[in-house]
Amino acid sequence: MSESLPWKVVWVTGASSGIGQEVVRQLAAQNIKVAASSRKGWLEPLPANVMNLPLDVTDAIAVEDCIARIEKELGPIDLAVLGAGAYQPFELSTCDAAEFARINSTNYLGVTNCVAPLLRRMVARRAGHISWIASVAGYNGLPKASYYGPTKAALINLAESLWHEAKPKGVAISVINPGFVETPMTKANDFPMPFLMKPSRAATLTIRGLARKQFEIAYPLPFVLILKFLQKLPLSLKLWIIGFSAGT
Numbered sequence: 503m504s505e506s507l508p509w510k511v512v513w514v515t516g517a518s519s520g521i522g523q524e525v526v527r528q529l530a531a532q533n534i535k536v537a538a539s540s541r542k543g544w545l546e547p548l549p550a551n552v553m554n555l556p557l558d559v560t561d562a563i564a565v566e567d568c569i570a571r572i573e574k575e576l577g578p579i580d581l582a583v584l585g586a587g588a589y590q591p592f593e594l595s596t597c598d599a600a601e602f603a604r605i606n607s608t609n610y611l612g613v614t615n616c617v618a619p620l621l622r623r624m625v626a627r628r629a630g631h632i633s634w635i636a637s638v639a640g641y642n643g644l645p646k647a648s649y650y651g652p653t654k655a656a657l658i659n660l661a662e663s664l665w666h667e668a669k670p671k672g673v674a675i676s677v678i679n680p681g682f683v684e685t686p687m688t689k690a691n692d693f694p695m696p697f698l699m700k701p702s703r704a705a706t707l708t709i710r711g712l713a714r715k716q717f718e719i720a721y722p723l724p725f726v727l728i729l730k731f732l733q734k735l736p737l738s739l740k741l742w743i744i745g746f747s748a749g750t
């Protein structure tokens with residue numbers, strides 16, 4: 503990484519695998535103190551500069567305690583990268599209200615559980631940067647994404663909404679929208695994944711965008727442009743194109 507990074511203390515959720523784990527590794531290698539959270543915790547030998555803080559983001563009280571501990575032991579959190587997420591392909595034959603709730607409580611409420619206490623602390627010191635990983639799946643409704651896509655659309659909307667209040671108080675907001683990344687989350691996908699990326703590349707692009715305080719960090723560009731173009735089409739045409747491409 504060529505640019506020097508502006509943070510002393512970073513908190514990453516969803517740190518035990520995939521994109522979050524790579525973000526932790528790359529930041530720690532730059533001598534940044536990183537608090538790494540996930541339910542399982544960090545399962546491999548802990549790199550220097552990394553503090554292992556197991557946490558379930560659906561537990562709002564545990565999240566408050568975790569943030570308090572990080573700030574007591576490492577110092578004020580300069581940047582949070584909220585990456586904890588869950589995915590389950592939607593199947594009509596097994597459609598389940600409990601599964602809608604589970605995915606929502608991890609992906610959306612898991613982020614808001616972190617955002618609320620972070621905002622209180624960062625607004626009080628008029629400094630800080632909060633980011634979360636949504637997805638390009640939040641741009642448009644996609645086949646098999648009925649559990650997952652709406653939670654990511656909500657996260658994009660949350661970022662757009664919160665930006666207005668947070669910016670004047672000195673707190674930056676960013677939303678990260680990856681396309682397909684080769685992680686445990688996408689391992690079970692039984693369909694072709696266009697523009698599939700390695701998690702190390704996703705982490706590098708994420709960190710670069712955050713260092714530049716970009717509001718939206720979206721990659722890979724060709725896939726993002728196609729999906730953003732579809733977003734602009736009349737709904738019936740968009741549904742037809744997406745359905746035709748996916749063979750639904």
Ligand SMILES: NC(=O)c1ccc[n+]([C@@H]2O[C@H](COP(=O)([O-])OP(=O)(O)OC[C@H]3O[C@@H](n4cnc5c(N)ncnc54)[C@H](OP(=O)(O)O)[C@@H]3O)[C@@H](O)[C@H]2O)c1
Nearest residue numbers: 516518519520521540541542558559586587682683685687
């Ligand atoms: N891979 C992709 O193609 C892709 C594309 C767009 C967006 N994303 C998003 O990127 C983020 C990272 O996903 P990934 O692809 O890197 O998948 P991953 O390897 O499955 O990582 C998901 C992480 O979230 C953690 N997690 C899940 N539930 C949690 C909970 N309740 N509390 C705390 N941590 C929890 C998991 O660890 P534990 O099981 O230990 O808790 C794991 O560390 C997710 O938000 C995902 O939706 C991924």
